[in-house]
Amino acid sequence: MNKTVLITGSTSGIGLGIAKQFAKEGYNIMFHGLEKNGPEIAEEIGDKHRIKVAFSNANLLQSKAIEALIKKTIETFGALHVLVNNAGIQYVSPIEDFPNQKYENIIAINMNAVFYASKAAWKQMKSQEFGRIINVSSVHGIRASEFKSAYVTAKHGVIGMTKVLALEGAPFNITCNAICPGYVKTPLVEGQIKDQAKAHQMTEEEVVEKVMLKKQAVKQFVPVQAIADMAIFLAKESSTTITGTSFALDGGWSAQ
Numbered sequence: 248m249n250k251t252v253l254i255t256g257s258t259s260g261i262g263l264g265i266a267k268q269f270a271k272e273g274y275n276i277m278f279h280g281l282e283k284n285g286p287e288i289a290e291e292i293g294d295k296h297r298i299k300v301a302f303s304n305a306n307l308l309q310s311k312a313i314e315a316l317i318k319k320t321i322e323t324f325g326a327l328h329v330l331v332n333n334a335g336i337q338y339v340s341p342i343e344d345f346p347n348q349k350y351e352n353i354i355a356i357n358m359n360a361v362f363y364a365s366k367a368a369w370k371q372m373k374s375q376e377f378g379r380i381i382n383v384s385s386v387h388g389i390r391a392s393e394f395k396s397a398y399v400t401a402k403h404g405v406i407g408m409t410k411v412l413a414l415e416g417a418p419f420n421i422t423c424n425a426i427c428p429g430y431v432k433t434p435l436v437e438g439q440i441k442d443q444a445k446a447h448q449m450t451e452e453e454v455v456e457k458v459m460l461k462k463q464a465v466k467q468f469v470p471v472q473a474i475a476d477m478a479i480f481l482a483k484e485s486s487t488t489i490t491g492t493s494f495a496l497d498g499g500w501s502a503q
């Protein structure tokens with residue numbers, strides 16, 4: 248039987264890359280995201296790899312919508328083996344000007360949604376005696392940068408939650424781990440280049456060179472494929488003792 252994976256934010260960027268890799272491995276996939284062409288993306292990948300797919304545009308700002316997303320996944324596929332909490336947003340601003348609503352939305356989508364989705368999936372994973380929760384945190388879950396008070400707070404929170412869920416899941420073969428990428432060139436980062444340019448009063452080229460990749464020893468954006476490969480590895484049956492930990496895919500940023 249094919250396993251089922253739900254990947255939040257899988258109609259763009261990193262989530263889409265992770266979904267494509269799970270599709271190649273034969274998983275059934277619940278796609279999710281706010282992109283308008285989400286249903287077409289899901290259908291195309293489903294047809295290409297002959298896997299069962301569905302799509303949801305549940306708004307992760309609402310706990311009820313997250314619960315409904317998990318319910319729909321279990322009803323559609325009859326199982327939920329792997330939950331990848333990937334969706335996230337960013338906003339860059341000095342704290343004194345940071346809009347409260349932006350702060351609250353980042354905490355809600357990047358951190359609270361991880362709690363609500365994992366909580367809703369828990370009973371099913373327990374009954375299967377198999378669960379793999381993979382949280383896409385960030386190097387900003389283990390390191391800070393200026394002008395990112397909300398994002399750094401949320402991503403650090405996800406690392407803490409990862410450890411707790413690992414402890415609680417251990418008796419049931421539910422593992423929980425975090426992946427901490429450095430900079431990956433996705434729509435989220437394209438937006439940040441513009442915002443950072445404003446905050447630092449630099450050109451966009453200067454931001455990439457002097458701000459973004461400055462802290463990475465490897466002066467390249469992290470490939471989406473590296474994150475997708477790590478997610479597949481963590482989802483394996485044989486990864487049962489790998490739990491409660493964070494994997495930095497950050498070009499050596501956190502080695503310093």
Ligand code: NAD
Pocket residue numbers: 255256257258259260261262279280281282304305306307308333334335336356357383384385386427428429430431432433434435436
């Ligand atoms: P992206 O903007 O390409 O994709 C984000 C996804 O989240 C989209 O599908 C979007 O629709 C979804 N989303 C956003 N708000 C939502 C909401 N309210 N309800 C439902 N879905 C919502 O971004 P990405 O770069 O692929 O980021 C994916 C994850 O990786 C995020 O958690 C991000 O923080 C993390 N990350 C990204 C980088 C990077 O450099 N791009 C680095 C480290 C960590």
